[in-house]
Amino acid sequence: MKKDIMKVAIVMGSISDEPIMKNASDTLKSFGVKCETHILSAHRMPNKTREFAGGLKKSGIGIVIAGAGKAAHLPGVIASYTERPVIGVPIKTSDLGGMDSLLSIVQMPSGVPVACVAINGAKNAALLAIEIIALSDEGMAEKIKKFKYDMEY
């Protein structure tokens, strides 16, 4: 099973989120993690979002990184349809700075968790995915260990 769960999906509500979310795919690729990117709006494309979330196992996707702004329901909606870990990236908004995105993602009610990172924190979302993968992948564990060592020394 390990091979399959290695793949990470990066999902975003709008193509305008791409410059931010690209930090996630770049980081994943630099660690040799396979990833695929989808534009999926929880509100404008609810059926496609649900089909995506329901088909994660079949697609061999272990972890989802979902970025969204404003009333940012994308990570939560995906989480409602899968038991795979979902990492949410609140996208900065031009009016409230991303406080709306942050609260919409992090304040999930009991029963359906989302792992929220910082506003625009797509790179950390990728690192978190890598840390999760590293739990069952010795090679990845070495890589992330080295990455952390190199940050300091």
Add this chain to the structure above:
Amino acid sequence: MKKDIMKVAIVMGSISDEPIMKNASDTLKSFGVKCETHILSAHRMPNKTREFAGGLKKSGIGIVIAGAGKAAHLPGVIASYTERPVIGVPIKTSDLGGMDSLLSIVQMPSGVPVACVAINGAKNAALLAIEIIALSDEGMAEKIKKFKYDMEY
């Protein structure tokens, strides 16, 4: 068609929201509007929520009033599956006072509107539904007119 759209559905994410949302059903009933109440969590019951939202026409429901707290996705998720008007009621939360619920409901992205009322504003949600119904129902128009007059005099 008019008869069917008269019915209003009141939906809430958790039974604990009932004391607040009861103000909506009480108000609707006092105006003679038929309504039905559902407990539906967008996160814990995504399939039932979707089936509910997709079946509004068949159920003869014209307007949905949805109350939810925290990362309050219920109104938005319902709105993503229907073209009927959805009125959102942000429920007060014990930590952030309902600011999280409010932003999760009101800051909907372009394309999928939700009509948001005040935190815990279930009564106003019902009055808004009544105003909408009154647009195509002369009798209801008289009633809401009288209600407004009686508030002042």
Add this chain to the structure above:
Amino acid sequence: MKKDIMKVAIVMGSISDEPIMKNASDTLKSFGVKCETHILSAHRMPNKTREFAGGLKKSGIGIVIAGAGKAAHLPGVIASYTERPVIGVPIKTSDLGGMDSLLSIVQMPSGVPVACVAINGAKNAALLAIEIIALSDEGMAEKIKKFKYDMEY
């Protein structure tokens, strides 16, 4: 009566709100909804605002979309004088990002509802008006259904 209530009025507190509010009129027009635009400040033009709100029926206006910023009383003041649905659009402000506009519009006290959409959410205000019109207009119902379908597919 149906013909008359089809018309939507777009009202804004200041001409500087026009670039935002134009998204509402553009959307309404693209759906074939008749609309008219007014510059009316609740504070600087209280009598004209009241006359406008009191004369909605005579003007054949069914729904009002009102955009305002800062201590944004325009939607609430109009709502106080009419039983027709009022949709409020909080305009982004340069200092507080529109949080002031949002709270001034959404936190309406019991008895006088305003349907609040997102900060600068004029397009969604129009879509909400269209959803309301569609409740008693089969043709419009088809159009909004198609619009939602086209967003996804």
Add this chain to the structure above:
Amino acid sequence: MKKDIMKVAIVMGSISDEPIMKNASDTLKSFGVKCETHILSAHRMPNKTREFAGGLKKSGIGIVIAGAGKAAHLPGVIASYTERPVIGVPIKTSDLGGMDSLLSIVQMPSGVPVACVAINGAKNAALLAIEIIALSDEGMAEKIKKFKYDMEY
């Protein structure tokens, strides 16, 4: 003219604001300022509010102290109908602590000022009214001077 403007009106949106607003009338009375109290909701009683605001001169009222909560439009609506000074008292709210009331009162747009005091600051509203009266009333000037001296010594 001076005699007439001495009278201060205390207005509040709801009887539930009375325990807070009583601090204003108590303070005014302790300084020998005549005052009268009105329950007037800008939203539920727009016509009575307007008539009140338009009739200030005839009623011999020089200054209005208006307390309101949530989307607190009462001070602004009164100010829109009169050129007499209006002092606004934001009432604390149970969900947002009064931040909504504060922003709805203080963030008035250009052209129509309201003098805002602290959340629940009815006593200071009265003191401000007294300072204004004292500008054209030597006796009152002595009293407020003594009051300030007594606070310190």
Add this chain to the structure above:
Amino acid sequence: MKKDIMKVAIVMGSISDEPIMKNASDTLKSFGVKCETHILSAHRMPNKTREFAGGLKKSGIGIVIAGAGKAAHLPGVIASYTERPVIGVPIKTSDLGGMDSLLSIVQMPSGVPVACVAINGAKNAALLAIEIIALSDEGMAEKIKKFKYDMEY
């Protein structure tokens, strides 16, 4: 006494606030109100600020308009030394948008009122001063009445 209290002082914490505060002096001058401008920091120039506030009567100043940003103590410090009305203008800040200035000015404790206007609301501060002057000056009362009429018609 009336002649003396006609003069309004405009005080600001820093010369960088001048572009905002100029709206106050421009408005006062357009109404024929005499005014004088001072740069006085409550924190960096406490003695001069106190001397200014203590000498208002001698200087023939009836009303003070004080603009300040961040931990904006200037209006409150002046108010602590005088029984003349003090109008506070919170200056927008580059980090918190002026929320810090606003709360530092409006949330005055009981006993020492400041009349707070909107963030950067210098023009309204001047209009409020004019409304206060108009209470004991028939000519000014006519002018402000005409100003309000002209805003609407």
Add this chain to the structure above:
Amino acid sequence: MKKDIMKVAIVMGSISDEPIMKNASDTLKSFGVKCETHILSAHRMPNKTREFAGGLKKSGIGIVIAGAGKAAHLPGVIASYTERPVIGVPIKTSDLGGMDSLLSIVQMPSGVPVACVAINGAKNAALLAIEIIALSDEGMAEKIKKFKYDMEY
């Protein structure tokens, strides 16, 4: 390796956080996940916290759930010393409602991720840990799948 990483550590800054954090251990136990609880303050016990974080591998701990309030550095400090996933639980505070805890945990700078859940969201923290464990543990995957199914039906 899989057996070892199954263990989850629950860490909290103060014994007063125990009633909240107990929801995490209860949930973990109900899924048959081994867990251990530590009281460790990032500020008052920096050496013990560092030793704990540095010794996770040796202790057979795969995932850390850390709850803390106010300037809540505990999750971030642990994350700085380990490449194992750290889940942060912002604890509600009596003054700011937990907004301080939330921002201190979620706004982690680039390079060192923390998976943040809702204020007081200890149960969701446990479910997230279980979802992570389930990625490499078929039995756990069945359990969490059933848990999600049971929430809905």
Add this chain to the structure above:
Amino acid sequence: MKKDIMKVAIVMGSISDEPIMKNASDTLKSFGVKCETHILSAHRMPNKTREFAGGLKKSGIGIVIAGAGKAAHLPGVIASYTERPVIGVPIKTSDLGGMDSLLSIVQMPSGVPVACVAINGAKNAALLAIEIIALSDEGMAEKIKKFKYDMEY
């Protein structure tokens, strides 16, 4: 000189702040630091506050701990009159939770620093004063070192 600067003054705006500020005096006493307590309102007692601040050297007071709530100017006003370090304690408020007190104290403009601690953080204010004293007092340095060690072990 060292002896004199050992004394710490604890100042508070109102007797109602005493239960919070007592944590400062208790902590100082437990370290053998002499302290004295004053009730001084920056707004209601500006002259006494200034005399106090101007007389610190003569009173042998090296450090001032000042607690205040709402538009909390006390620490800043004292700091404007002395070059001795002033530590500010924002007092929790019943409406805004102390956010107003915090911003009024911490956002001091350039030139006049105040050392701000957490909302209601009087104990930490005392510990900070002790750390400052310990810089020139070997015995105190030993005590605070031991205090920190005892917190951990």
Add this chain to the structure above:
Amino acid sequence: MKKDIMKVAIVMGSISDEPIMKNASDTLKSFGVKCETHILSAHRMPNKTREFAGGLKKSGIGIVIAGAGKAAHLPGVIASYTERPVIGVPIKTSDLGGMDSLLSIVQMPSGVPVACVAINGAKNAALLAIEIIALSDEGMAEKIKKFKYDMEY
């Protein structure tokens, strides 16, 4: 001992904070205070940060000024390892304006104080350090006294 504690260390989480933190070193140098600057991230360089904080006495550093942004743990982490005074400078952030940095620094839990100054308030941090040094250094006391005098006159 006095000579040694004169030295002040300026620490920042990232080189991008340098333009802000330079105001601290410039101010210190203008007062003749020796200072040294370090780039140290609490999260990316936890061991170096700890070694730095643990070695302050040996390095002859009496006071630390630490600037950091977002979940700004740097001042708190340093304070956890030393009994020397730590002054925290919250760095403005592009999304939340520095509110995150501010709360992460100022809301320190009981037992480990940090002296927080304004967002981007590096100059005031330096002045606070100088005031502390002046407590045991007559020459510095004269300089800061003159500095304050020159600000006013």
